[in-house]
Amino acid sequence: MRLQQKIALVTGAGSGFGEGIAKRFAAEGCKVIVNDLNHDGATRVAAEITDRGDEAQVCLGDVSKDADVAAMMTFALKTWGRLDILVNNAGISHRNQSMLEVTEAEFDRVYQVNVKSLFLTARHAVPVFRRQGGGCFVNIASTAGVRPRPGLVWYNGSKGAVIIISKAMAVELAADKIRVNCINPVAGETPLLKTFMGEDTPAKRAQFIASIPLGRLSQPRDIANAALFLASDDADFITGACLEVDGGRCV
Secondary structure, three states: OOOOOOEEEEOOOOOHHHHHHHHHHHHOOOEEEEEEOOHHHHHHHHHHHHHOOOOEEEEEOOOOOHHHHHHHHHHHHHHHOOOOEEEEOOOOOOOOOOHHHOOHHHHHHHHHHHHHHHHHHHHHHHHHHHHHOOEEEEEEOOHHHOOOOOOOHHHHHHHHHHHHHHHHHHHHHHHHOEEEEEEEEOOEOOOOHHHHHOOOOHHHHHHHHHOOOOOOOEOHHHHHHHHHHHHOHHHOOOOOOEEEEOOOOOO
């Protein structure tokens, strides 16, 4: 049990990578707070975790709203008395299209969810981690922030911001024994896949897969395994790292 007695909050855990991370953490002894905006998704994931004998609670909320993020921290402390790991997984994208066709509202929402959420979770989690003598952030960025694809300009930029913010946080918080790392997944089998591709067709999938040397899209288990390592004591001397889980896409 690599996360025995740890407490983790996983945002956007009602589906996709977040679901995979929440279930993997729970299987390793972690008590997991399943956050999402989607009530049905979050309750389903939590129920599937508890049905197999592991521990999970649901905390609905919008990661781009200060009051909601504050409520998540309060919930974690009231429910289990502490928080050891925060996984910033919640994310969205605009549709794959010309950069000039993305609306201002779409741009704002992408940066609110993908970037502002890091600002808000840091505001509320860092003081908790400091009082406890340490903690761990795992931020889900993307290969889009390293090797951007056309048609996703503003999404690419948001994930580039996640990468540099993670590194900057790692440097600033190291003295507090707070580790900050991020993961760069390649396009994966998640609800966002159609948005990334513009349309989900065999031809479009083949085009994306052709750019990945290992010849497949990422799966939630791939990202969950990487997040487990970075959140565990096995990585207690790793901070500021950005781990590409991409089948060789960024080589």
